[in-house]
Amino acid sequence: MSLPFDDPILKNHVDRLLQSYLLWTGRELLPPGPDHCRTLFFQPFVVLSHGIQDDPLLNYGNQAALDLWEMTWEEFTNTPSRLTAEPVNRIDRDRLLEQVRQNGYIDTYRGVRISRSGRRFLIEKGTVWNIIDEKKEYAGQAATFSRWTYL
Numbered sequence: 340m341s342l343p344f345d346d347p348i349l350k351n352h353v354d355r356l357l358q359s360y361l362l363w364t365g366r367e368l369l370p371p372g373p374d375h376c377r378t379l380f381f382q383p384f385v386v387l388s389h390g391i392q393d394d395p396l397l398n399y400g401n402q403a404a405l406d407l408w409e410m411t412w413e414e415f416t417n418t419p420s421r422l423t424a425e426p427v428n429r430i431d432r433d434r435l436l437e438q439v440r441q442n443g444y445i446d447t448y449r450g451v452r453i454s455r456s457g458r459r460f461l462i463e464k465g466t467v468w469n470i471i472d473e474k475k476e477y478a479g480q481a482a483t484f485s486r487w488t489y490l
Contacts, residue, residue: 342412344377352399353379355470356388356481363444363468368483388470388481389420395479396420407487409454425453435467439480444468448482451490459490 343349353376360368368386369375379386380401387404389395400408400415408415408423424432428451439445448465465484472478 342380344374344380350376352388355472355478356386356399359470359481360466360468360483362471364446364466384483384485385487386481386483387415388479390479391477394419394421397423398479399481407454407460408452409456409458414455423452425451425459428452436480439467439469440477448484460487461490462487 357368357375357379360366369379369382372378382401383403385403385407386399386401387397388399390398397415397418397420400410400412405412405415410418421429421432431450435445435448435450444467446464446466448467449461449463450465451459451461453459462484463486465482465486467480467482469477470479470481
């Protein structure tokens with residue numbers, strides 16, 4: 340499946356991800372430039388996000404995330420984000436997300452996650468941040484990392 344990089348909803352979401360990352364960290368995830376939607380999708384580092392449902396669904400994953408979790412875009416964006424962790428790791432995951440929700444971001448995330456096929460991997464030095472919409476309201480959370488080790 341090829342993503343509609345010119346889709347206004349997708350472009351708006353990527354804008355929110357990038358602007359929120361800058362707001363919380365003071366750093367740019369990508370240098371400014373045209374076609375940031377396509378550029379972010381093909382970066383070698385992982386970027387993913389989820390929404391604000393009671394059981395939040397993943398709503399973005401770049402190609403590195405799709406490859407790591409072994410899913411298509413359709414599978415990924417229909418997956419509750421809690422399923423990216425094994426049941427034994429979900430309490431720690433929930434604590435982390437609540438800490439981010441209260442503080443805006445963390446840039447020291449370390450944790451074990453699991454792909455669709457059951458392959459486990461350790462994420463190190465990840466950044467997790469709150470997504471803020473154009474009304475300055477909470478709109479979900481996102482994460483990025485470039486270091487992982489298969490277990």
